[in-house]
Amino acid sequence: DADVTQTPRNRITKTGKRIMLECSQTKGHDRMYWYRQDPGLGLRLIYYSFDVKDINKGEISDGYSVSRQAQAKFSLSLESAIPNQTALYFCATSAARGDTEAFFGQGTRLTVV
Amino acid sequence: GQSLEQPSEVTAVEGAIVQINCTYQTSGFYGLSWYQQHDGGAPTFLSYNALDGLEETGRFSSFLSRSDSYGYLLLQELQMKDSASYFCAVIKAAGNKLTFGGGTRVLVKP
Numbered sequence: 001d002a003d004v005t006q007t008p009r010n011r012i013t014k015t016g017k018r019i020m021l022e023c024s025q026t027k028g029h030d031r032m033y034w035y036r037q038d039p040g041l042g043l044r045l046i047y048y049s050f051d052v053k054d055i056n057k058g059e060i061s062d063g064y065s066v067s068r069q070a071q072a073k074f075s076l077s078l079e080s081a082i083p084n085q086t087a088l089y090f091c092a093t094s095a096a097r098g099d100t101e102a103f104f105g106q107g108t109r110l111t112v113v
Numbered sequence: 114g115q116s117l118e119q120p121s122e123v124t125a126v127e128g129a130i131v132q133i134n135c136t137y138q139t140s141g142f143y144g145l146s147w148y149q150q151h152d153g154g155a156p157t158f159l160s161y162n163a164l165d166g167l168e169e170t171g172r173f174s175s176f177l178s179r180s181d182s183y184g185y186l187l188l189q190e191l192q193m194k195d196s197a198s199y200f201c202a203v204i205k206a207a208g209n210k211l212t213f214g215g216g217t218r219v220l221v222k223p
């Protein structure tokens with residue numbers, strides 16, 4: 001089983017719909033991240049969390065919200081999806097402050113039509 | 114915009130050596146990391162430089178010079194399976210965010 005699991009792996013949704021992407025991890029890490037990947041733009045940070053009570057905005061948080069339900073679970077929501085949110089979304093975890101080895105899920109390919 | 118700059122694409126032949134540069138305009142970070150991502154896959158960790166100098170891991174080496182705000186990943190004895198995108202990344206001390214460069218796509222030709 002993967003250490004970092006994202007569901008769903010693929011999703012097509014309509015403009016204006018609410019959608020939630022889920023991430024769970026078995027690594028016991030405190031730090032979790034949500035990234036968005038678009039061609040030519042690399043990985044851009046949406047939100048990150050250092051523990052259940054500590055959630056922070058990243059570079060591109062507008063239009064997104066998150067929930068850290070437990071140490072192992074970090075969900076990303078698009079309250080009202082729009083076509084330019086079509087992208088590949090990755091969840092990642094890392095162990096400790098200053099630890100730059102992050103572990104990624106397999107990604108969720110989201111298409112908003 | 115990105116505070117970590119990388120070339121967008123590099124092409125080389127099997128057996129060659131490729132150097133992927135990463136220049137940055139940020140200070141106060143813990144170190145420079147490199148990740149590999151094959152098409153359709155997730156990024157995977159390759160290496161980390163906490164201190165200035167060269168770190169070698171098999172065919173891959175990574176280098177950091179904080180005084181020059183510069184690092185690189187060196188891929189030696191290129192193989193077809195090395196065709197992938199490579200990202201440099203830092204954790205900034207301010208906010209403790211893991212931040213990535215735009216990535217370099219490496220295409221290895223026979």
